[in-house]
Structures are given as structure tokens and as C-alpha cells.
Amino acid sequence: MQRTLPSPFRTIIAQAEFRHQRYVIESSRSSRGWILLAVLLLAPGLLMSLVAFGFALFGVDPTGVIAGPSSLGNDLLSMLGTAGTVSLVTMNFALYPVVLLITLGLSANSITREKTARTWELLLLTNINSRQLVWGKWWASLRALWGDHLMLAILRVGWVALLIAQAGDALPDGALGIPARLEHLAVWTLLLVAYTALDAAFTAALGVAVPLSNLPNTLTGAIVLGVRVLGVVFNVFWLSLTIFAFVFNAHYVLTGVVGVLIGLIMTWLALRAAQTIAVRGQVSRPV
DSSP: OOOOOOOOOSSSSHHHHHHHHHHHHHTOOOOHHHHHHHHHHHHHHHHHHHHHHHHHTOOHHHHHHHSSSSOHHHHHHHHHHHHHHHHHHHHHHHHHHHHHHHHHHHHHHHHHHHHHOOOOOHHSSSSSSSSHHHHHHHHHHHHHHHHHHHHHHHHHHHHHHHHHHHHGGGGGOOOOOOSSHHHHHHHHHHHHHHHHHHHHHHHHHHHHHHHOOOSSSSHHHHHHHHHHHHHHHHHHHHHHHHHHHHTSSSSSSHHHHHHHHHHHHHHHHHHHHHHHHHTTTTTBBOO
């Protein structure tokens, strides 16, 4: 039997919005110059992420592989490794605000476009309720940008994998009776993927909620920007606390899981707030 998504994710709203957003993304990125620039900036970092993951997986110290007696091959390998590492670290910081702003803008436009085109009346005449409307727009935004957030997750996992590979025997002992590097690599991969997914979900939820409000655009934008900045501060605090616990061999898994649960709650609250605003603004009927 074929599995189906819950109704808010497979309504006509979600399907139509996803098709439109994919068209917007593809048309805005159709320039060969944009594609070439993206490849030049991201390819070294993404490739280094995969290499670093392999190093951590097999317990190979990247310093020992890259460093060696001076020769043409070793010098070339060292240059490529340095370039990949620089790209990995740089793109971890540079790509995040770009993807964050694109996610906010695309998800907000899913509502703004309906208001500009004066199609709210058509929505009110259908059986679409606030939950289906908000969650459908939100889910379409996430589906349309999943590739961008996947690249962020790969870069983040690659950076941590590089640190794990370099740490080697200095890693804290694992608790599952398997090599410490494998346990920590698996745990950090799961935590960072969950963090990236929840951060994307929370950002898209805020983007959908923004244009639903009847408050002045300037005030609404300031509120959402403040909430998003607080979200970033929380993410930095959570990651720093988790890394601190990891370094000092504390229960960093518990710290990471608590952070993920808080991220889930924040995303759910943002979506519930968007539903409430939609009903109060007579955007759609209640659930």
C-alpha cells in the first residue's frame, strides 16, 4: 500500500505552491554565471566534507595524509586540502545567512502573492482551513529549498568530521563499546542533520506568519527579525554548550537532544501562531 502524507501536506494548496516555488527558484537560478559561481564556491567545501567524513569513518588523520616530504604530488595534495578546508570553514558561515534569507523570503512570498493577487476570497470559498493553509504553504517552502538546507547539513557534518578525524585518540570514550570516533561521528551527524532541518522548519514558519499579520509591515518585520535573531542566538548557545560538554566528556548527547526538542517546540509554536493570525485576520476558517 502506498504511503500518503497527512492531509495538510497533500492539499491542492501545498501542491500548487510547491510547483510555483520551484518555478521561481529555477527561473532565478537559470543564469550560467550564477551556476558557475555556486559551483566554484561550494564544490571544494562539499567535496572536503565527504573526504573528511571518510577520514573520520576509517580513523585516518588528514594531517598525516596531506603532509609529507616535499614533492610535486604532495605539494599539490596539500594545496588542494588547504583550499578545501578553507572553503569548508568559510561556506559554513557564508552560506547560512543566504539560505536563511531565501527561506524567509520564499515562504513569506507564498502568502504575499495571494494577497497581492487578491485571491484570498477564493480561498475563503473553498474548504481550506487555517491548518491546511498554513502548513501547506510551510511544507511547500521546505520542499522547494530542501537542496539548499541539505548542502548546509553536509558542510556542518563535514566540519565536525574533520575535527573528529584530527582528534583521533584524544576523543572521549564512547558508551556503546564501539570505536569512539564512529560513535561520536554518528551522534554528531544525527544532531547536526536534526538541527539543520529544525532551523529550516522554524525559519519557514516565521516566513509564513509574517504577511498574515495585519500589523504595519515595518513593525511585523522588526518582530520577525528579532525572533529570528533570538533563534540564531539559541542555536549558537546550544551548539556551544553541546561542544563544551563533548570536549569535557560530559553527557553531550542529552544536551543535544534537549536542544532538538526545544527546536521542535519553537517550530510548532510558530506554526500555531500563524494559524491563529490567519483566523483572526479572516484569512481562513478555523480548523
